[in-house]
Structure formats: structure tokens, C-alpha cells
Amino acid sequence: MLTRKQHELLMFVHERIKETGVSPSFDEMKEALDLASKSGIHRLITALEERGFIRRLAHRARALEVVKLPEEASMGGRPRGPFRPQVVTGGGAAQPANDVRELPVLGKIAAGTPISAIQHEKDRIPVPEALLGSGEHYVLEVSGDSMINAGILDGDLALIRKSDTASSGEIVVALVEGEEATLKRLRKRGASIALEAANPAYETRIFGPDQVEVQGKLVGLIRRYH
Numbered sequence: 001m002l003t004r005k006q007h008e009l010l011m012f013v014h015e016r017i018k019e020t021g022v023s024p025s026f027d028e029m030k031e032a033l034d035l036a037s038k039s040g041i042h043r044l045i046t047a048l049e050e051r052g053f054i055r056r057l058a059h060r061a062r063a064l065e066v067v068k069l070p071e072e073a074s075m076g077g078r079p080r081g082p083f084r085p086q087v088v089t090g091g092g093a094a095q096p097a098n099d100v101r102e103l104p105v106l107g108k109i110a111a112g113t114p115i116s117a118i119q120h121e122k123d124r125i126p127v128p129e130a131l132l133g134s135g136e137h138y139v140l141e142v143s144g145d146s147m148i149n150a151g152i153l154d155g156d157l158a159l160i161r162k163s164d165t166a167s168s169g170e171i172v173v174a175l176v177e178g179e180e181a182t183l184k185r186l187r188k189r190g191a192s193i194a195l196e197a198a199n200p201a202y203e204t205r206i207f208g209p210d211q212v213e214v215q216g217k218l219v220g221l222i223r224r225y226h
Contacts, residue, residue: 002051002070004101004129008033009044010053014066023064100126101137109140109158109173109183111147111197127159131220136162138216140173140183147171147183150198156223158183160216171218177211183218 002010012032016024026038035041045064048054053070057063104121125139142156150171152158158173166172168188174195175181184195187204193212196204 002048002053002100003126004099005033005040006044006047006051007070007099009041010048010066010069013054013064014069017064017066099129101129101132103127103137103139103159105139105141105157107140108143109181111142111144111152111154111183125157125222127222131159132161133219137219138162139222142183146197146199146202147185148199150185152183152198152218152221153223156221158218159220159222161219162216164214166214166217172214173216173218175213175215176205176207178213181215186212186214 009029009032012029013023016022016028024032026041029041030038033041033044045054045056049056053066053068055065055067057065102124103126105123105125106121127137127139138160140158140160142152142154142158145154152171160173163172166186168186170186171183172186173181174184174186176195182195184197184205187194187196189206191209193207193209194204195207195212
């Protein structure tokens, strides 16, 4: 599976060669992908070469050749492959399977009694762009069962869009008193903030506005089946 940027670069090089007969320069590729430096292009080209999508031609300027395209681009359909975990998310148009973004997995988030605050990045996973939209995102593993009636199960991977604000009724990552992170539905009750569970076994917790910091909003889930 290619990352979004690898796929974008491959298709840009392919279209440019098809139009002009010459592969684009590094400056053109950098500008087309809106990257800050040529080193990012070098890394993408190396990754595409290792995966067998392009080949560098020795002793020639602009010496790139597209060897193959992703199956959905060359055959007009989605590539066949092994079963993938079902993605649980809201609406949105389907996107090509290779149109993905690598997101950091920052640890576990409690859907129950709050646990330790979000940790540093421990892994990265590819996530379809169709689930994300604009903005910066990260992934947290759900621990606990307090949100089961909202379809959020223990072990799910929660896709979170970074945000420090949220509307009443949205499911958020809430940092409580600077120490504990939890995944709950936020309700604004006058000057207070309520963090609601989606399981009658758990009580709604009420806090003052200075006790809760919103760190992101839930935009989707990935569920692994074993």
C-alpha cells in the first residue's frame, strides 16, 4: 500500500511523462506536492523504487521511468488483496485504496474510568483519506466499555482530529484536570461541562470549564477482527 504522498508523486510523474516524454524535475515535484524541501522528494522516490513502481535510469537527466501503476489506476478498479479490518465511520465518498495518510498512534484512551494522559507516538498506521478530511489527526486505542452504546468498543482504534474546541453533543478526547484523558460525549450545561458515557453503568461527570481541556474530536473508528 502506498502512502498518499507516494501515490500523488507517482501519478504526477506518470502524467508528466505521458504529456511531455520527460520526467519532471525535483523542483517541479516539490512544488506539485507542496513539500518544503527536495529531501522529501528523494525519500518518496526511494520508497517508490523499493516497491517497484519506478526505476531510475543511469546517466540521464530527469532519469525516472514509471514501471507500473497501482492496480486501481491501471485497471479501473480496486486492487484485490487479503481481508482488511472494517472501517466504521460517518459518510463520505469512497476514495482509492492507495489514497491514505499515515497517522501516529499515541497510546490508549479510556472509555471508562480515565487513565493516564495521552502518551508519545508509539506506532504509525495508514488510514484512508476518505475517513479524515482536512486538519491534523492522530489515533488512540480505546480501552473500556463506557461508550458501547455509541458503537465504540474496547480495542477499537479511534481516529481523532486535533481541536481545542467542540460543540455540545460531540464525542471528544477530554483531558481532565491536566492529568487524565478520556473519550466521552461533551455536553455544555451553563458554565459547567458534562462528560457523558454511552453506557448506563457509568455516571455522567460534571466539571468546571477550567477543569476540562478538549484535545480532539472523534471522526471515525477502525476495528480489528481476530
